[in-house]
Amino acid sequence: MTLRIHFTGADLARTRISPEPDAMWEVMLSLHRLRRSEQTLVFGEWKRNALGRVPALARLLTPLAPSKGYAVDFLTPRTGSGSMEAGVESLRRTPRDRLRADLAELARRHPGRRLPGWTADLAAGSAQAVQAVAGAVSAYFAACLSPYWSRIRGQVGQDRTRRSRVLSEGGWESVFATLHPSARWSFPTLELAYPAEHDLHLQGRGLVLVPSFFCRKAPVTLLDEELPPVLVYPIEHDPAWAHGESPGGDAGRRPTLAGLLGPTRTRVLEVVALGDCTTSELARRLGLPPSTVSRQVTVLRDAELVTSQRYGKAVLHAVTALGVALLNGHQPNLTG
Numbered sequence: 001m002t003l004r005i006h007f008t009g010a011d012l013a014r015t016r017i018s019p020e021p022d023a024m025w026e027v028m029l030s031l032h033r034l035r036r037s038e039q040t041l042v043f044g045e046w047k048r049n050a051l052g053r054v055p056a057l058a059r060l061l062t063p064l065a066p067s068k069g070y071a072v073d074f075l076t077p078r079t080g081s082g083s084m085e086a087g088v089e090s091l092r093r094t095p096r097d098r099l100r101a102d103l104a105e106l107a108r109r110h111p112g113r114r115l116p117g118w119t120a121d122l123a124a125g126s127a128q129a130v131q132a133v134a135g136a137v138s139a140y141f142a143a144c145l146s147p148y149w150s151r152i153r154g155q156v157g158q159d160r161t162r163r164s165r166v167l168s169e170g171g172w173e174s175v176f177a178t179l180h181p182s183a184r185w186s187f188p189t190l191e192l193a194y195p196a197e198h199d200l201h202l203q204g205r206g207l208v209l210v211p212s213f214f215c216r217k218a219p220v221t222l223l224d225e226e227l228p229p230v231l232v233y234p235i236e237h238d239p240a241w242a243h244g245e246s247p248g249g250d251a252g253r254r255p256t257l258a259g260l261l262g263p264t265r266t267r268v269l270e271v272v273a274l275g276d277c278t279t280s281e282l283a284r285r286l287g288l289p290p291s292t293v294s295r296q297v298t299v300l301r302d303a304e305l306v307t308s309q310r311y312g313k314a315v316l317h318a319v320t321a322l323g324v325a326l327l328n329g330h331q332p333n334l335t336g
Contacts, residue, residue, distance in 0.1 A: 003194035014206025024087035029214035041273035057136040070109040072102035096125030159235035181314035
């Protein structure tokens with residue numbers, strides 16, 4: 001399935017990369033990370049800490065943002081700054097028609113999931129219900145994201161700097177090509193693998209590319225084409241972010257693991273653990289020939305440390321639970 005974004009010349013002139021992470025998108029996408037059982041080196045430490053901090057109010061958010069599929073568009077309003085304060089204020093001002101339409105769409109797209117009774121008040125535009133949701137967003141952000149926000153901003157800032165360099169050297173075609181392995185650009189259309197068939201016609205409004213810390217697998221966008229166009233895409237991560245460490249700061253583990261796997265294979269495993277990627281992406285990040293990377297991935301896959309699966313027209317490599325345990329320095333049970 002495919003997301004197709006249709007540009008005009010005016011849209012390219014008005015396309016830009018957001019300078020900051022968008023707090024409302026990070027709230028929604030981090031909720032997805034907490035509720036999914038995926039194994040990941042990048043989010044593991046954060047998840048262990050955040051799960052014990054999730055406020056009771058956050059239960060109001062889970063029916064509005066299921067861990068898979070459509071989540072209500074009004075939870076991620078477009079603001080100028082992308083700050084939590086601006087996002088919550090925009091959420092409080094959500095028009096009644098938007099609340100009603102998004103909740104109806106939520107029910108339609110998740111027919112087996114019954115919405116709690118209080119969402120009827122929310123759909124009717126109840127100020128009390130809207131305030132409760134806004135309060136839940138604020139409480140969740142304060143408990144689970146705020147302690148890490150400076151580091152999240154730093155990671156997003158590094159990614160934006162890299163994208164800006166790509167833009168200056170190769171134009172938007174080069175930027176689009178690096179958003180995801182499935183990205184295919186042929187003016188006037190950008191195509192990306194997506195959970196559903198979806199067309200987004202920009203119609204001269206331009207596109208805001210939002211680098212996201214908690215986005216994973218593939219870029220995401222809003223369902224309603226009438227809303228300001230946005231494409232939220234996953235950044236490349238430094239796995240030490242949750243500890244406040246510098247890259248390569250775990251000096252005690254690396255030599256032991258390198259001795260077990262070899263230095264090149266260890267680095268390949270570490271880079272795959274930062275986010276699913278293709279062989280060509282791995283080669284680019286590591287500065288190695290694709291043939292060398294392909295051989296190393298084959299060995300890691302045979303050892304059940306990585307998996308390779310087709311995603312659209314691309315084959316993505318991902319770390320396994322055993323690979324994450326090895327990178328984390330755990331002693332996995334290999335007997336069962």
